[in-house]
Amino acid sequence: MSIYDKLQDMGITLPPVATPAAAYAPFVRSGNLVFLSGHIARKDGKVWTGQLGKNMATEEGKAAARAVAIELLGTLHAAVGDLNKVTCIVKLMSLVNSTGDFTEQHLVTNGASELLGQVFGEAGTHARSAFGVAQIPMGACVEIELIAQIA
Numbered sequence: 001m002s003i004y005d006k007l008q009d010m011g012i013t014l015p016p017v018a019t020p021a022a023a024y025a026p027f028v029r030s031g032n033l034v035f036l037s038g039h040i041a042r043k044d045g046k047v048w049t050g051q052l053g054k055n056m057a058t059e060e061g062k063a064a065a066r067a068v069a070i071e072l073l074g075t076l077h078a079a080v081g082d083l084n085k086v087t088c089i090v091k092l093m094s095l096v097n098s099t100g101d102f103t104e105q106h107l108v109t110n111g112a113s114e115l116l117g118q119v120f121g122e123a124g125t126h127a128r129s130a131f132g133v134a135q136i137p138m139g140a141c142v143e144i145e146l147i148a149q150i151a
Contacts, residue, residue, distance in 0.1 A: 003083040006119055007073075015074040018042075021137060027079040033090065034079045034148045039071045040140035049139040052132075053102030056141055061096060061104075065111030068144045072112075073119070080150050088149040089116050089126040095143040098132040105130040112144050 007014065017026050018039065027036045041048035041064035048064045050056035056064075077083050094109040096102075109130040116124040136143045 003086070003119060010118065012070055012073075014077050015071055017075050017078045018071065026075050029079060032087075032150055034076065034150060036072055036075050036079070036146040036148070038093075038095070038143040038145040039068050039075065040136060040138065041065070041068050041142040042071065043067065047138045047140050048142070050141040051097045051099060052104070052108060052141065053099035058104045058107050061108035061141055062111035064142045065094065065108050065144065066115050067111075068142055069112035069115040072144065072146045076146070076148055080148075083119075085150045086120060086148050087123055087151050089120060089124050090147040090149050091127045092116075092129070092147075093145045094128065094130040095133045095136055096130060097134075097136045097139070097141050100132075102132060105132045108142060109144070 020026055024037050027034055048067065052058065052061045092112060094112065096105040096108050098105060109128065113128060116126065
C-alpha cells in the first residue's frame with residue numbers, strides 16, 4: 001500500500017508548505033537526507049497556543065503534536081515529491097511549551113511519533129528528543145523538526 005493510500009485511509013489530507021515566519025527555509029536537502037525546519041502546532045488554521053501544565057493537558061498536547069506531524073508530512077512531500085521515496089524517518093526534535101514542573105513532554109511528542117509509525121511502518125521508527133521549554137514562537141504549544149532519509 002502506498003503512503004498516500006494509508007493517508008487517505010486515515011482521513012489525512014496533506015497541507016501545503018507553510019510560509020516561514022522568519023528568515024529560514026522550510027526544508028534543506030543534503031545528499032539523501034532532508035532536514036525540515038521546526039513546524040508549530042496549528043488548529044483550525046491558527047497557531048495552537050497554550051502551555052502544558054498550565055492550561056493544557058497531556059492529551060491535548062499529544063493531539064497538537066499529531067497535527068504538527070501532518071504539517072511536517074506536507075512539507076516532506078513538497079521536499080521530495082513522493083513520500084514513497086522516504087526510507088527512514090531519522091530523527092524528531094520536539095519542543096513542548098511547558099511549565100517547570102510538567103514532565104510529560106515525551107508523552108506529548110508521542111502524538112507525532114505514533115502517527116509517523118502508522119504512516120511509514122518500520123521506516124517511521126526514529127530517534128527522538130523531547131524538551132520542555134519556557135516559550136515557543138507565537139505562543140505555540142508544540143514545535144517539532146524532522147530529519148528524513150530518502151531513496
